Amino acid sequence: MILVVCSVVDDAAVKLAEEIRSFAAASVLTCRDLAMSKCALRCPDVVASEINLHGHRVMANEIRGAVNLLPAVFPDELYFYPDSEREYQAAEFHALLTFFLAALPCPVVNRPTATSLVGPYSSRSAWLHVASNLTIPVAEVRLSSEDWANSQVMQAPGSPIEVVCLHGAVLSGSGPPAEYACRLAAAAGVEYLRASFVRNDVGAALFSVSTVPNLRDAATRDGLIRLCHRWAGAQ
């Protein structure tokens, strides 16, 4: 079984799961599935955990891999709880998924950490710090609590250079930005990383990073399908 962990409104994730089903058992897993169907997650004996996916009981040790498209659990995701409960339940589901996806004995793209469901960092400033520590050039970004709205919309001049890395390979992009992105992914311990660079007088400088797989990008989707093939073949 291959899991595609996603929001209840993520149609692209449903299509990815359908595509994977052409060669392996696959299913989306949403917070709604965990809330509405029977589950039994065990700690510390995680492999004895089981979830119920659309009528099928799945043991944790039957899961061959997971593609995680959920950066966080937002209260709106939990529309089936009363309004007053959603914020609390969002923290609970976030905690549940953090534990379960981190503890699964199979590959997870990307595996959660304590700070984020999709890797170790979720903020731009964090990635710029990591890049600086790796001596990767970074764009001039200024973030200020006095002028947050303008900080947020600040865009790089010209079209950005996009690089996507998955499982140690470059899916799109080339040259120094590709090398920088791979070094960032390795340093952060993430399988999937999409980095945007701006052109400046030293060549390319990091502008932003995302660790949520972008399924609208054909190279990413194809790369994930190839990876799922590999996971299915490892059965």
Add this chain to the structure above:
Amino acid sequence: MILLWGLLQDDTFRSVHDVLHRRGARIAFVNHADIGRTSVEYQSAPDPGYRLRSGDNRYELEAMSAAYLRPYDHRLYDDVKLRERNVSKPDVVHHLLMSWAEHTAATVINRPSAEATNQSKLFQAMAIRQFGLKVPESLVSNDAEEIERFAAVHERVIYKSMSSVRSVVEELNLQSLSALGAMGPALFQQRIVGRNVRVHVVGEETVACAIESDATDYRYGKARMTPHVLPDEVASRCVNVTRGLGMVLSGIDLIAIADDEYYCLEVNPSPAFSAFQTASSRSIADLVADKLMAAQTMKSPL
């Protein structure tokens, strides 16, 4: 200089503030309640840098050798809570200060990534186990039959939140479980019966106290605290798990079921240690101040 960000009304924060003040340490106290009048600015290049302004005081955060941070949920403050919920200025101040705290070379008690380990109790339990401390068996389920089977194996079972929100512990009553009907996944845990022990770790130092209480969760009942001597092996594991989780200071909840057999329930990354300070134990505030000042000494040019 040592950055102190918190509330002086908080006894734990105040105790560290007062020790540092008494010792003549150079401190930059930023009142967390003033978050609406605090600003932070970050620039990525040519070198990453943060500037903090609070009232008339301005600080380059790179000048800080250490920090003790006990932030609160600023949305509860009167001057903030009525504003729109999307992104408020205090949200950004908090975000940027936490970003600095995560990546600075200064000694930080504690870094945000270490704080976050407590936001998923079972995620933290898996890490605790790696450092040789026993953890209770847990089940997350919404299936009444599974919960009943778990309760049959463990006889006594408690339930509590999976996250750090609404962290109240109650003992499970199976009769009330069947009356609940459909429910979402909840955390059930084997109840370990023994002596409650709270261990505060500051770097390599441990200060332990035993807590006598009849309540399921001693925080919400009458409790009596006495100094407690940990076996060396257990003390060493407490130090290791604190370091392993990225913390300098921790408050570890243990239950002793025998002289040398302990279970670990949780590692609190922002312990309110003043509530556990027993008369004859060492001052935890002094140990925290030692850590903060040691970093100051190391950073000062000779």
